[in-house]
Amino acid sequence: MLDANIKQQLKTYLQMLRHPIELVASLDNSAKGRDMEALVLEIAECSDKVTVKLDGDHAVRPSFAVAKAGEAGRVRFAGLPMGHEFTSLLLALLHVGGHPPKVAPEVIEQIKGLKAPAQGGHFETVISLSCHNCPDVVQAFNTIAALNPAFSHVMIDGGMFQSLVEERKVMAVPAVFDQAGELFGSGRMLLEEIVARLDTNAAEKDAEKLNAKGEFDVLIVGGGPAGAAAAVYAARKGVKTGVLTERFGGQVLDTLSIENFISVKETEGPKLVAHLEEHVKTYDVDIMNLQKANALARTDDGKLAVTLENGAKLTSKTVILSTGARWREMNVPGEAEYRNKGVAYCPHCDGPLYKGKRVAVIGGGNSGVEAAIDLAGIVSHVTLFEFDSKLRADAVLQNKLNSLPNVKVILNALTTEVTGDGTKVNGLVYRDRTTDETHTVELEGIFVQIGLLPNTDWLKGTVALSPRGEVEVDAHGKTSLDGVFAAGDCTTAPYKQIIIAMGEGSKAALAAFDHLIRH
Template sequence: MLDQATLNQLKTVYADLNSAFRLRVSAKGHPAEQELVGMMRDVASTSDKIELVELDSEGFETRFERDGEVLPIVIRGVPGGHEFTTLILAILNADGKGKWPDDGIRKRIAALKGPINLVSYVSTGCVNCPDVVQALNQMALIHADFHHEMVEGTHFQSEISERKIQGVPAVMAGDTLLHAGKADLADLLEKLEAHFGTGEIEAAETKEYDVTVIGGGPAGAAAAIYTARKGLKTAIVAERIGGQVNETKGIENLVSIPYTEGPQLAANLFEHLAEYPIDILEHRRVERIEDGPRKTLHMKGGETITTGALILATGAKWRQLGIPGEKENIGRGVAFCPHCDGPFYKDKPVVVVGGGNSGVEAAIDLAGICSHVTLLEFAGELKADGVLVKKAESLDNLTIKLNIAASKVLDNGSKVVGIEAKGRTDNMTETIEADGIFVQIGLTPNSAPFKGLVELNPMGEIVVDGHCRTGKPGIYAAGDLTTVPFKQIIIAMGEGAKAGLSAFEDFARGNIEQLS
């Protein structure tokens, strides 16, 4: 049952509901009936606009009605843990409240060819699942022929086994695995457009800015805030405000803030951006950039922007191994988040690739639930902090292999069964049996869209000078995708501010013409 503090908070959240909602719960005779009904009864008690209806029928699900209309979203199972927010937002979003995609993205969603019927499998301990579920719920509320079910896996193990789900979130369209793993609305929308097709989208008017920032992480947010404060007409184009920060758990090295968490910092960035006249164009991907005195940005979906100055701040993403069998088995045994997908491998053998802090931490965590963990490191020694290495070496069910390179992910046609690895000193290939492969080999810069536009070093980083200027007039870069050393949040923020001030300096000197 919900505690009093949560109930009081929900009363505030639901104080201004306009529509009348019914939570139609089917759980009769289910072993967890009281858990589900109790949760929904507590939620309904927080507003006279919410009514609980207990159905005398089989199943284990909650359906939603708004003013008598059955909504196209369903929750199967108990939405506890991280998915409790999904339940709360389902009601708020259906009432037209909460943070919604802007008009340009809503038009793309509405243009998808229906009917669309999706089922998302999640774990309540998964930190990435709510983003996927909540985005699809919003799409279902926007689109005229879109139905979405969330399945909380604890009470549907046989179904998960039958569908060979080995990682969450997993989004199924019929028998097709449409998506697996973390994603934002932009990722999901592109996959839906590719799978279902799209109709004609109303052409959008070209928008003009003095400064356009691509990327919504700490560097991009800082750059946009600084240029807006200087009176430059500014837009920020991002897949998601916060960027990689959204996937960071504890943050203890952001000076003046002893502790925060990634999602909270991302929310703070959005709140700070909203204090200024900055156009926040979220859930966007830039497909093509035309250079010139004014740069032209062509975005997925047909939107176009022209800008005097362009600041590139798209950060970095998790690096993949790039070996046979890896991409094909993402969500079928290849994973990148031990916290999200680790529970699927309870009492099973797994492999972790990568001997840095993230890899060794993952191996230690997984050793607590898996039958055995094999840690593969390419170098001759682990690169993690000494305290982590000492802990890993003390675990009886953790084997560390050095000077070895993963060469192929093995599967049986439906799921991962192991990995091939080759010794770097003896050139011998060995096969390691495993049900899961966790890839933890660091980050790679998100610079591919800018190849040919600005200079990249062999690592794919954008080459910048001490003022965050690239070799192209009017184009700047900041943060983790540049050659600046030490990929840290506080450094990215400083570099973003520097890029914004450098752009302002170029406007002030007349090197770039400001809009009237």
């Protein structure tokens, strides 16, 4: 299961174990069961502090628990945690073995103080091994279970347990279920976000802390590439800088492959975000994560105030808006009803759940064509719908698409409805724009890839917005409101690219500093 290089790395990491652990496997006679047995035995060979028991009696087979010696296992893997999830396995071994997680001390204390919900503290996360968002959720719940005996967690590989996926009607991953079998959440969730949801008093405590902060010189709303760059440039000027963000990294966290970031030949979104956060934290920047702004106004004394969803209010001499953008929706009947029940937005994450099924991709740009190409290798058939009379993707992508036997392209198509049986998608209705005829296509999944919308709804009536909802900025990043600047995908700056957003963020910070020294 593990090659010599990985085994050597595992031996090194397992030296950090502070007390013995047990791997308790509940196996069956399947090939996956035999692979799991081989995996746990190979892990045990890497440290004398790891022992294996092959007589587990857990109902979910094959699976194995990671337990402190002599205790019941609260962290379990139902599936082979390889690929993206191998890091989840490694961290589970270390954290159950007493090695402290790399989490802020206050978060660790918050986790230890959590009480299990009324229905119980057991959670299960259905994942796909190809999903780059799933490990964050798995690792978060494993950390909670390792630190707090009131909680337990199971990672379930949806590809291995197809019957469970069908039973729970899982159409998007990661999908987290609570002890009552109800959906707790889906999609990417950070540890702090999960802890805040489990801590019933978290919002009130956050508001109290935020209200106690003094006035900022530069307050940046949004923590994507533009916001991170603005933070670095502002902090280097020696001014009091804060970053207010719903999730640090923004859309980049959902980007699988990045090949056009100059000087870096290839990287992945989460890896780039980790580097951005590390860079920002080398300076005296107050990062306020998991916080949503809902109003911007000028106070009576001329300062700028940002009000948060939890009721807190922050004041600053200048504000930089870098709230980014989100996936554009089709806004047709059935889309909202069947979101995560057949309507999806990430082919990399959710594609494997549609193995052997018929799916549609909406959008003929680069993202749409790339999605169709990726899905063609997994599903039985892909139908790509494009509103225009031609595809807009790069020629090399179109050539690849046209070479695939299980892909059909329909042009001049206006999607008018998503249909379903009440629990999941079963079709799509579109109108042919050339003939005005309406057609229905039977399928099981729809992947929407039609661009982005700026996150500026909360700014309407405060700063000037374009007809597309983008913040209007001049060459210096200035908005229509004095002292307020903007950068990145939420603005009228052309070409929504990571490297351009970083440049715009840096420029906005320099403009904000210039404003400070002149006023």
